[in-house]
Amino acid sequence: MASSTNNNTSQQQQPTTNLLHTSLAENIYTIKEALGNSNDVILREITLDKLDNESIALINIDGISDKTVITDILENLMLDIDNEPENKIDDLNDYIKKQCLAVGDVKDVLDFTALYTAVLNGDTVIILDGQSKAIVTSSKSAKDRAVTEPQTESVIRGPRESFTETLRTNTALIRRKIKSPDLWIKSRVIGDVTQTDVAVMYINGIANDKIVQEVLDRLDQIKIDGVLETGYIEDYIQDAKFSLFPMIYNTERPDVIAAELLEGKIALLVDGTPLVLTVPVTFTSFLQAAEDYYQNWIISSLIRLLRYFGITLALLMPSLYVAITTFHQEMLPTAMLISIASQREGVPFPAVVEALLMEIAFEILREAGLRMPRTIGPAVSIVGTLVIGQAAVEAGVVSAVMVIIVALTAICSFLFPSYGLSNTIRVLRFPLMIFAAVFGLFGVMFGIMIILLHLCSLRSFGVPYMSPFGPLIIKDQKDAMVLFPRRNLLTRPRLISQKNNVRAQKYQVNTKRNNQ
Template identity: 50%
Template sequence: MFEKSSDIVYRELHLGEQKGMLIFFDGLVDLQLIDSDVLKPLLNCDNQELNSSEIISLKQLLKRVVTTADISSSQKLQDVTNHILSGDTVLLIDGMTEALFISLKGWEKRGIEQPESEVVVRGPRDGFTEDLRTNTTLIRRRLKTPKLKMEQKTVGRLSKTDLVITYIEGIADDSLIQEIHERINRIDIDAILESGYIEELIDDNPFSVFPLVGHTERPDKVAGSLLEGNVGIIIDNTPFCLIAPQTFFQLIQSPEDYYQRYITSSFIRILRYLFLIVSLLLPSLYVAITTYHQEMLPTSLLLSIAAAREATPFPALIEALIMEVAFEGLREAGVRLPRAVGSAVSIVGALVIGQAAVEAGFVSSTMVIVVAITGIASFVIPGYEQANSIRILRFPMMFLAGFMGLYGVFLGVITLQIYISRLRSFGVPYFSPIAPLDTNNLKDIFVRAPWWAMNKRPGYGGKNKTNRIKRNSRPGPNQ
């Protein structure tokens, strides 16, 4: 079965009169632990006891010889194969009908570092890694309660990828947990190489431009989501944990909102919504107004824009498309290039290309300013996937503005609002608690109310709206 596998190790040994063999993959196990906890105890045990008339029993080995804590056994050949491939060490003894599985995993792991995709000024500096057990430990350290449940599954016919469904019993809705189990159980694929595979296969609407399942590298964000009734899905070999269900407003929020004072967090959150609108609509409004509705501009501003566009050979729509495509290309190049030169290339490239395009007369200086403000606004959105959806929607909005003016922009906004209101994430309305309106959950949407005012858990993560803080916890002088 394992022929042509140069990394598999067969270690023969003698236990009295019985022959034995250890089987494991080099690189998946800790060789020092095998020597100290398995080989030495087996080879140094009492030979008279092993040479008794009875064949060595599994129970005897478990109690007297092998001292490793995590040991299991099976009589099935498929179980033996799966354990070897998962990094366990298999002990076979001549005459025994069971194989012994000894967990001595020891592959190389990346250290715990601050996530680069979700940087915060104030907050924990640890992030998920590619090791499943390390990630579950980071969550367990934050929620020291037996109600934190972690149910493990294996997905992928060839990859045999382990994943853990985690939730807090009594807070997460039972129907939500069951639905997630059913969707994962339906997955039948040859391999799962990243959490994006699972995300796409359990999505309510795979054709949606908006992410309906959240993902994060931050264990504190997962812990906070579990406390609100959501369910986390931790996948082996990836540092990104999935969170379900997910709403539109949760993707605008940042873990840092809950670590700063609520006044500061509320101001920053309002700023995010403002720049989200700017990122989506600013190029479209510029195209619509300069093409069809010049009378809406003050005379001095209109003359300034007209003078800047005097030498431009293209209409405003083509001009906006050229600059937006160029900017998105530079941003993508900055992401793919090595870190040392990526930021320099994106910044210098934008300056050089923008200045050269203006001097050559391809675009106006006003359009360069509009595109620059739009690009900066898109970076304010915390969620990378949410920012990508806004980047994509910006282009059809520009086409509507170019062909129909402000009527097209308003039509696009109304259509987008209807589309978002129809989306569901594991049965939860994507635009909740706005549509449908739930006034009890508005305390943590556009602004962040103080903790003593958010005494109820949000209901869109489950039906269990339990108290999370006592009413008399409001700070103030002692009475």
């Protein structure tokens, strides 16, 4: 008898099935054991006198469930059922869902996995005695960070709102801008432990179906214990994982995501982070800002050309200085050559060492300014740069022209709207300086050729990274290095949106009528 009792106890403690039991006591015991008897798991039992003392249990997590909603659920259950005549309720489960619960989302669950997911998401679960299913009611807490201005992207002209850490708030911000039934959302849950919600958003009829399916397939293949930020997803699904160039675009501005969706791209939203990813991506995407489309097209075109010029200076200026001062002094005017030679007369290092020291010192100061508290970070970075630069020149460690080049290079690296591309340029400067110190201008040209060949070989979800330059697409040049007037941007990028390529009809002003 004792052996039989022990076996029964063992079977009760280790259920062989994931389905809910018909016994309320067994269900409560299993849930407590699975959740480790955590003190934030609130379990409330109600005895219904009108129904032969049947019991109901409510389970929720304190802190992520709305207490007001839970209180309303309890009042409705106790008052409505007690006011019913005896023996009138045939199906208690059906009666509770239809008569007692005033919340919007109500559904049944049949297994413990779905029950745990609902409870840990902030929902309240109602378990009935004698039934092998439970009722899930929506009671997620409404606590959320307010929609504020973007922190990483400055807004000159345009909407001053940014995404938050709540997934549903972010999808709502996008739906406010795109009020179309074709804006579809596909949901995935990634992370065996964190169970992070990921939403794939696209416009049906504009986005390429093959790219959408490819995104979903790559997400389904992710096997990881936790996802805490979009960087986890980005590392798994991007092409060319060993490339320094960013293969996925990210932003915290809803207007940018809305514009990307209208071009046929796909957005990935991850619960718990204000950054949203978009795919596929091209190199030109990282040199375009949302304000380009909000102001005069001539001004926007000049600013874009300035960005392309800035990326050239940020990438090549230190290496050109090293190559010319070391191997090709004849390229400089005589007056400039004498001035640079006189400044470097007391410098004990060759040009490449001088450049590397200054670049590394500036990167250290910039990184320190980012990691320090906001109240002292800018002051330390600015004062440190001025003091160290001036002291280095006076001590004869570096030349004044080198300080100018490093400062101008750093300023040019801040011209890019995308911080990811800025990091890539910062890293590529160093191998180009080494090439310049060894081979001169030939080494610089060799490094540029390697970079260009690498860029032309990249693809993002099947779309060439350098389009519309490689392959050359004439129609898409209207929104590449320069920006044509909005009324001339009649088509979407050809290689991204292949289903519905027309975005606007040709617009003409009746000048004859206006003159009259």
